[in-house]
Amino acid sequence: KAGVTQTPRYLIKTRGQQVTLSCSPISGHRSVSWYQQTPGQGLQFLFEYFSETQRNKGNFPGRFSGRQFSNSRSEMNVSTLELGDSALYLCASSLEAANTEAFFGQGTRLTVV
Amino acid sequence: DAKTTQPTSMDCAEGRAANLPCNHSTISGNEYVYWYRQIHSQGPQYIIHGLKNNETNEMASLIITEDRKSSTLILPHATLRDTAVYYCIALNAGNNRKLIWGLGTSLAVNP
Numbered sequence: 001k002a003g004v005t006q007t008p009r010y011l012i013k014t015r016g017q018q019v020t021l022s023c024s025p026i027s028g029h030r031s032v033s034w035y036q037q038t039p040g041q042g043l044q045f046l047f048e049y050f051s052e053t054q055r056n057k058g059n060f061p062g063r064f065s066g067r068q069f070s071n072s073r074s075e076m077n078v079s080t081l082e083l084g085d086s087a088l089y090l091c092a093s094s095l096e097a098a099n100t101e102a103f104f105g106q107g108t109r110l111t112v113v
Numbered sequence: 114d115a116k117t118t119q120p121t122s123m124d125c126a127e128g129r130a131a132n133l134p135c136n137h138s139t140i141s142g143n144e145y146v147y148w149y150r151q152i153h154s155q156g157p158q159y160i161i162h163g164l165k166n167n168e169t170n171e172m173a174s175l176i177i178t179e180d181r182k183s184s185t186l187i188l189p190h191a192t193l194r195d196t197a198v199y200y201c202i203a204l205n206a207g208n209n210r211k212l213i214w215g216l217g218t219s220l221a222v223n224p
Binding site: 044 | 156200217
């Protein structure tokens, strides 16, 4: 059974640009969550999608958005990139939306220059 | 979600048990305690979770105090590959999947 796949693994963008990251969950999993990880802040929750609907949202500005497709694949978009957006972006998939273990992908390392 | 507190770092000798503590004094009755670990350059990996009873699986054991205000993750025979950052988090049992992560405990297993 394939794990959670995130693409691309590494990305370099310049300030002001926008970026789209992709996450393919484990087959059969309907919940996808996104996290930002930086050295000083640890993991911070961005948002969660379940059956194409955003169920939860963290405390991030509107420049951060996401969506989920009917096949449960998810994308997150960051517009007007800032230097502080440089981070490891992690995607996690779960079978259901509550109280089940989450399986994480390897992450996308975004560097904004 | 309840806040959790963990020591910043710990050391353990290879082959010995690693006992990682976690404080969650404000945990509510419907919040589970979850443990994940993150090995360098990888995504976090689920280890174990529990509500109030002690739990054991092939990776670790989870001991939760009777008042549920703290717990301990036990790796019975630590190996070098267990060197990682270990996260203890409290997760509501309802439909709230939002997880609050701290900075975890950096465990170094030494030969």
